Each structure stands twice: as C-alpha cells, then as structure tokens.
Amino acid sequence: MLKVTRQTDPDLAKLVDLELERQEHNIEMIASESTAPLAVMELTGSVFTNKTLEGYPGARFQAGSHIADQVETMAVERAKELYGAEHCNIQSYSGSTANYSVFASVLKPGDRVLSMRLDQGGHLTHGSPANWVSKIYEFDFYAMDPETELIDYDALEKKAEEFKPKLIIAGASSYSRLIDYERIAETAKKVGAYFMVDMAHIAGLVAAGVIPSPIPYADFVTSSTTKTFCSARSGMVFCKAEHAKLLDKGTFPGALGSIQLHTMAAKAWSFKYAATPEFKAIMEQVVKNAQCLAEELTKHGFRIVSGGTDNHLLVADLRNKGITGKAFQNALDSIGITVNKNMVPFDPEKPSVTSGVRIGLTAVTQRGLKEGEIREIAEIMNEVANAPADEANLAACKAKAQALIARFPLYPAGAFDEN
Numbered sequence: 001m002l003k004v005t006r007q008t009d010p011d012l013a014k015l016v017d018l019e020l021e022r023q024e025h026n027i028e029m030i031a032s033e034s035t036a037p038l039a040v041m042e043l044t045g046s047v048f049t050n051k052t053l054e055g056y057p058g059a060r061f062q063a064g065s066h067i068a069d070q071v072e073t074m075a076v077e078r079a080k081e082l083y084g085a086e087h088c089n090i091q092s093y094s095g096s097t098a099n100y101s102v103f104a105s106v107l108k109p110g111d112r113v114l115s116m117r118l119d120q121g122g123h124l125t126h127g128s129p130a131n132w133v134s135k136i137y138e139f140d141f142y143a144m145d146p147e148t149e150l151i152d153y154d155a156l157e158k159k160a161e162e163f164k165p166k167l168i169i170a171g172a173s174s175y176s177r178l179i180d181y182e183r184i185a186e187t188a189k190k191v192g193a194y195f196m197v198d199m200a201h202i203a204g205l206v207a208a209g210v211i212p213s214p215i216p217y218a219d220f221v222t223s224s225t226t227k228t229f230c231s232a233r234s235g236m237v238f239c240k241a242e243h244a245k246l247l248d249k250g251t252f253p254g255a256l257g258s259i260q261l262h263t264m265a266a267k268a269w270s271f272k273y274a275a276t277p278e279f280k281a282i283m284e285q286v287v288k289n290a291q292c293l294a295e296e297l298t299k300h301g302f303r304i305v306s307g308g309t310d311n312h313l314l315v316a317d318l319r320n321k322g323i324t325g326k327a328f329q330n331a332l333d334s335i336g337i338t339v340n341k342n343m344v345p346f347d348p349e350k351p352s353v354t355s356g357v358r359i360g361l362t363a364v365t366q367r368g369l370k371e372g373e374i375r376e377i378a379e380i381m382n383e384v385a386n387a388p389a390d391e392a393n394l395a396a397c398k399a400k401a402q403a404l405i406a407r408f409p410l411y412p413a414g415a416f417d418e419n
C-alpha cells in the first residue's frame with residue numbers, strides 16, 4: 001500500500017506505520033470513530049481523486065464527466081434506497097459541510113435557529129459561539145431535563161414558540177438515547193420552521209434498521225459517513241422531494257465547489273455494504289455492546305448519564321469515582337484504551353477538564369468484540385479509575401488491554417502487503 005511513499009518519503013511512511021500499529025494495539029473507543037473497510041481504503045485511493053467536476057450528473061461545468069456521472073448517480077440511488085429517502089445530495093465532504101449546505105439552502109443571514117446545547121450533546125456546527133455559523137445566524141438552544149437527562153420536549157416546544165426559529169435542529173454528538181423525531185417535527189410545523197436532523201453519529205444504526213430513522217419526519221437529514229456508517233471521511237444530505245431543488249442549489253454552488261469523486265465512490269460501495277446481513281449484525285452487536293458496557297460500568301460504581309444507552313455510545317459521569325474526564329482519558333490512553341473527555345449535562349467543570357468521558361463501541365465491535373470482552377474492558381476501566389496514578393496498576397491494566405485486543409486483528413492478515 002505504501003510502496004512508493006516508502007521509497008520517496010520514508011519519514012512519512014513511518015508515520016503511517018506507527019499509526020497502523022497504534023490502532024492495531026489500542027482499544028479504540030472514540031464514539032465518532034470506526035474502521036474503514038478495505039474497499040473504502042481502495043476507493044479513496046483510486047484514480048477518481050484526479051477528477052475535477054462541478055455541477056450535477058448531466059449538467060457539469062467540466063468535460064470528461066460520463067464515468068463520474070455514473071458514480072454519482074449510483075451513490076445517490078443506492079443511498080435513497082438504503083434509507084428510503086425521496087432525495088439525496090451526496091456531494092458533501094463531511095458532516096459539517098452537510099450542515100452548512102442545508103443552512104445555505106434555507107437560511108438568510110440573521111435567521112433564527114434552535115438546536116441542542118453543545119455542552120449537553122449538540123455539535124459545533126449547530127451554533128456554537130466558536131463556529132462561524134453563530135456570526136451569521138441567530139442561535140438559541142434547548143437542553144436536557146436535569147432529572148432524566150433526556151431532551152425536555154415540552155421546554156423545546158415552549159422555546160420554539162417564543163424564539164420563532166426558521167430551522168430546528170435535532171441530532172447530537174454525545175446523546176445516548178433515541179430522539180422523538182415525530183414530536184420535534186410537530187413542534188417545527190407548529191412554529192413554521194424547517195426541521196433538520198443531523199444523524200452523523202447514528203447513520204449506520206439507522207441504515208441497518210437497528211434504531212428508528214429520522215427520514216420520515218425531517219425536512220432535511222444530514223450526516224457524516226465515518227462514524228457508525230463506517231465509510232469514507234465524507235458527508236451526505238437527504239431531503240423531501242419538495243426541497244430537492246433548494247438543497248441541490250444550496251449545496252452547489254451555494255456552499256461547496258468541486259465534488260470529491262473518490263469519497264463518493266467509497267460511499268457508493270458502503271451504501272451497498274450497509275444493506276447486507278453482515279453489516280446489520282455488526283450494528284446490532286454495537287448496541288448490545290454499548291448496553292453491556294453501560295451495565296457493567298454501573299455495577300462498578302460509575303454513573304451513566306440518563307441511566308444507559310439506546311445507541312452506540314454512552315457518557316460516564318465520573319464524579320462519584322473522584323476523577324475528572326481529562327484525568328481518566330489520559331490514564332486510559334496511557335494503557336491503550338482511547339476515549340474522549342466529555343461534558344455531562346450541567347457539568348460544573350470546564351470543557352477542557354469535564355466530569356465525564358464519552359465511550360463508543362463501533363470500532364471494537366467491527367473487530368469482533370462481544371459482551372465477554374466488553375465485561376473485561378469494564379473491569380480494566382474500573383481498575384484504572386480506582387488508582388489512576390499507580391504505575392504498577394497502570395502497567396498491569398495495559399498488559400490486560402493489550403492481551404485482549406491482540407485476539408482481534410484490526411485488518412485481516414496480509415491486508416497491507418506490499419509485494
């Protein structure tokens with residue numbers, strides 16, 4: 001795979017080798033990560049990367065598009081069939097640009113948007129003051145019920161009636177429960193807002209039919225394609241047929257330039273793969289593993305936000321373990337378990353410290369880990385949390401983590417042979 005790079009830039013090839021080794025020997029539990037199938041690796045490295053094209057199939061600004069047109073049409077048709085969607089625009093480069101293309105399609109500067117608070121599970125591009133969108137549009141936010149740590153739908157509706165947004169956004173990067181799309185769609189209709197769902201984290205689970213789909217309820221559904229969808233680093237947007245022209249114009253020329261044909265091809269492959277029993281079985285196991293980890297960590301005295309999970313991730317509140325999210329993340333990283341620090345709802349800590357960690361089960365499930373191994377991971381996590389500064393404890397935990405993950409190769413043997 002790196003034959004030419006190895007000869008022409010050995011320093012860079014070495015970094016690829018090191019990253020492969022890191023992933024191979026680590027228990028990767030960042031909730032937004034997954035392992036790209038080999039076909040996705042091949043296609044993102046294919047000659048399609050050479051092609052510059054703007055516009056849509058049959059209406060391009062550059063010549064030489066007849067093969068690219070077939071790829072884009074194939075990707076769009078497969079995506080529509082997989083998700084049962086009326087329209088798909090497959091040109092986004094990521095989940096963020098997917099969101100920007102919807103904003104470009106339906107919003108004017110100064111328009112109001114209502115979304116979930118970032119510190120309670122939302123996303124940067126949903127109006128964080130740190131993101132450029134907050135300078136163009138006026139955002140307000142809905143929150144969790146402090147008791148249940150679930151979305152407070154009544155408060156959301158009240159806020160929507162007062163704020164009168166043009167767009168309501170649902171979808172999150174650290175919310176472990178199902179979202180009542182029907183309820184938010186009713187609220188959006190009541191206040192005359194468009195309803196957009198960002199399903200980036202759960203797109204694979206939705207494709208496999210493991211959790212409910214937002215497609216029937218939302219005007220627009222955006223997503224990245226890496227997370228549970230396990231494909232290329234790219235994006236996609238679905239919408240109702242009535243918004244198709246608006247979305248296509250808002251995406252190109254509204255928000256984006258030339259297409260990325262190589263990731264489009266990888267997405268086309270993944271839309272086919274996501275319809276297979278193999279993918280469905282992985283997604284079912286992802287949820288079982290997440291629920292198993294939530295139960296096991298609870299037994300070990302961790303508090304799980306909202307009491308559990310319905311999807312691929314969970315957020316553990318570490319306050320009763322006497323360790324911050326930052327310290328626990330770093331201690332786990334030192335023994336080869338990769339998670340990220342994360343705010344818990346109404347967190348008293350700073351975002352750079354946090355009281356919790358977010359844990360995702362997609363990548364480890366792709367490697368074949370099931371409930372037995374998840375119980376072992378919960379035990380190791382507990383041992384780390386109980387003595388995070390004890391070098392002997394950390395060394396023993398590292399040995400256990402490495403022995404466990406060594407039983408489940410990241411890629412099949414010989415996958416990257418260069419002969």
Ligand code: DSN
Pocket residue numbers: 031032123173
């Ligand atoms: N939003 C970031 C995450 O969920 O990790 C990256 O997409």
